[in-house]
Amino acid sequence: MSDVLDLLLVFPNNRTRAYGTLAAEVAAITPPVQSGLTAAYVRERGYAVRILDADAREWLPERVGQEVAALKPRLVMVSTDHVNSGDVTKMAAATETVRAIHAAAPGVPVLLEGVVPSAYPKWMLQDEGADYVCQGEPYDPIVKLLAKLKQDGPGARVATREIPGIWARYGDDLVESFRAPMFHEVDKLPMTAWDLMPPSDYRAHHWHCFDRLDRRSPYASVFTNLGCPYGCSFCSVNVVAGGANFRTHSPEYVMKELTLLNKQYGVSNIRLLDNVFTIRLDLVEELCDRIIAADLGLNFWAYARVESVRNPDILKKMRKAGVRWLAYGIEAAHERVRAAVDKPSNPQIIEQAIEWTKEAGIWIVGNFIFGLPEDDLESMRMSLDMAKRFNVEWANFYCAMAYPGTKLYDQVKAAGVELPKDWAAYGQYSPNAQPLATKYVTSKEIVAFRDAAFREYYENPHYLDMLEKTFGRDARDFVGRILAHDLKRDG
Ligand code: SF4
Structure with a gap:
């Protein structure tokens, strides 16, 4: 292997922007697994790779640019986030990072990948400054692009549709491609390159460790x-694939990674x-049996x-294997609101799942969204009351956002609804957060309702007593410290 760094994978930093004053103590620091998988896949094919997790290091774009100038990689891949709708809030940091790299290291090509880049490759090239965009999963497209750059040098030009998934821009000249086929035999993917992003750099969600x-x-x-x-319709998890695309790992594959994480890196907290x-309860059961037999003490x-x-x-069985928390996307209490997205x-199924989960001794995260298209103040109140009645150990209250790439985004755009003009306004905790206005409530009313709902839930003595009884005084005090942070909202 030569001394040249072929690929630098950058996970841009938006922790402070996304979580405000909660970033320092409260917010989780989550590993960019998509970057770690791509790094492992590309390295396995003989290329030199490094990961720069600017989010975990809290490096601003300018610092990332300086690092790129020092490392001079053949290609930089800036990732948003494949897993969550949080991808959209990464976009502000991602595009600032692309610009900072261009300023500090002109001539180093920068590729954007993730949910929004997959949905709008042309937009990313024309307006957000990327040299390349990967549409679809990045494994084979990146390997092919690196081979081209290595063979033809920095002036290499990718032709139209030459590399599935790779769109390119040379000055004003746009080179189109198409969505790369998904990687189906997922057990053939190497394990995340944990040596390049050590688990000691990361921190679990506070509730996961109450x-x-x-x-x-x-x-x-x-x-x-x-x-x-x-x-x-509001969810972006299948945007990279271009549609529902469900694939499973074998329990053997998963066990190998769990064992490595536990034995080599001392990890017990795992998402x-x-x-x-x-989805596949047969595989869940087999995996749980193996975890129970291995007795790794995982959380x-x-x-x-x-x-x-x-x-x-x-x-x-899941509880016995160490699944101590399940997060349910309940979203809304009113059937009309859920059906519209x-x-x-079914309401009985929601009640039953909550009851069974509690009986199994698994703690619950309830996810609720305020301001979905059919929501009004009364139905939002119903959702908050449902969360309080379930008295789940943690509740996430979100404002509905029409994230680019989702069906909901296309629907509201076609209907002429006003959408955020900058990426930061999609951030749940941004001062300028701008959720979708509905027929019945304004964007500002939704933000105000969400922030008040958070206080009402977490200041409720019924909740706090349950929390202290279940987890001890530390957990109650921690929630108290969260409540001491006031979210700053514009206007
Ligand atoms: S169930 Fe719905 S909200 Fe949950 S990940 Fe799938 S598409 Fe997204």
């Missing part, structure tokens, strides 16, 4: 499946990164969907 707040690091995330078979962990959290939890016994979960 019973161990002094041990939030090290922290890691692992996929057991990729994609999601559902199609909720199962799947959009919905509980997992995972997303589930209420319909996918089809029997209480699997929940008991293609998530028509």
